[in-house]
Amino acid sequence: MAILNWDEKYKLGIAKVDKQHTEIAGIINKLHDLLDVKDDKQKLKLLIKLIKATKEHFETEEKLMTRHKVFNYFSHKAQHDRLLRILNELLDDVEENGKKVGESFLFLMRDWMINHHRFHDIKMAKELIEKGAK
Numbered sequence: 001m002a003i004l005n006w007d008e009k010y011k012l013g014i015a016k017v018d019k020q021h022t023e024i025a026g027i028i029n030k031l032h033d034l035l036d037v038k039d040d041k042q043k044l045k046l047l048i049k050l051i052k053a054t055k056e057h058f059e060t061e062e063k064l065m066t067r068h069k070v071f072n073y074f075s076h077k078a079q080h081d082r083l084l085r086i087l088n089e090l091l092d093d094v095e096e097n098g099k100k101v102g103e104s105f106l107f108l109m110r111d112w113m114i115n116h117h118r119f120h121d122i123k124m125a126k127e128l129i130e131k132g133a134k
């Protein structure tokens with residue numbers, strides 16, 4: 001069951017960013033579907049995929065913000081960096097200490113996505129579009 005329905009209402013109007021958000025939400029939902037499955041290797045693979053997609057996505061937004069001199073770049077980037085630290089710490093814990101990817105992590109990701117969208121990405125996209133980004 002999907003825990004994050006990333007539907008039309010989250011569309012920002014910047015094609016690459018919208019596509020990446022949908023992809024990340026898709027990975028979160030896939031991981032959620034796998035929670036009850038014993039295959040830890042598959043979960044680890046998806047966690048790595050999630051981290052890669054998230055990193056690429058943040059780079060996309062940060063490049064756009066730098067190119068268009070978006071206001072609040074640094075506080076926005078600080079949020080990205082904070083999540084990446086959390087993700088990398090979890091990956092270390094899973095790989096080195098055998099920690100399981102659990103539901104609480106997926107809820108954290110879901111809430112982060114929704115709140116970050118609401119408080120950072122919407123403003124960013126509005127300014128980017130005003131400045132001519134697509």
Ligand SMILES: [Fe+2]
Nearest residue numbers: 021057061121
């Ligand atoms: Fe984003």
Ligand SMILES: [Fe+2]
Nearest residue numbers: 061116120121
């Ligand atoms: Fe962002």
